[in-house]
Amino acid sequence: MNEQIVQQLVALRAAVGAGAWIAPRLSARLFGLDPDANPQAPYLGRLFGVRDVALGFGLSSSQGAERQQWLRIGVACDLADAAAGVLAGRSGTLPRRATLLVTATALAAAGLGIAAMRGEEAAPAS
DSSP: OHHHHHHHHHHHHHHHHHHHHHOHHHHHHHTTOOTTTOTTHHHHHHHHHHHHHHHHHHHHTOOHHHHHHHHHHHHHHHHHHHHHHHHHHHHTSSOHHHHHHHHHHHHHHHHHHHHHHHHHHHSOOO
16 A cells, blocks of 8 residues: 555656646646746746656655655655645735645645655565
8 A cells, every 4th residue: 555655646746747847837827827927937837846756756766764755855845835835825926726726736745745654664674
């Protein structure tokens, strides 16, 4: 079960990250953002995208304590992303739909990371 969770998290990071890097305007629109109103949005999307791809790669290519470290780093990034979504929603920087989409996605990724960490801790050492 734990390996399934890890693979889901890797796939989520790869899809969201690659999408944000390859097609930042489309990705922004899918999350309810308006890249036309902010010409810097594709640049920021690509920064986010490459980070998620790197997190997914680190997670997929590690085991044991090293994997735990990648999971912790990913959860920290995801919780920071969720907090950023809440703050942007409260300040009116993001519309309500975008706030919900970006925050829910970040919290879902954090939840997967936490579930994977718990599974790694419970897994017998080989």
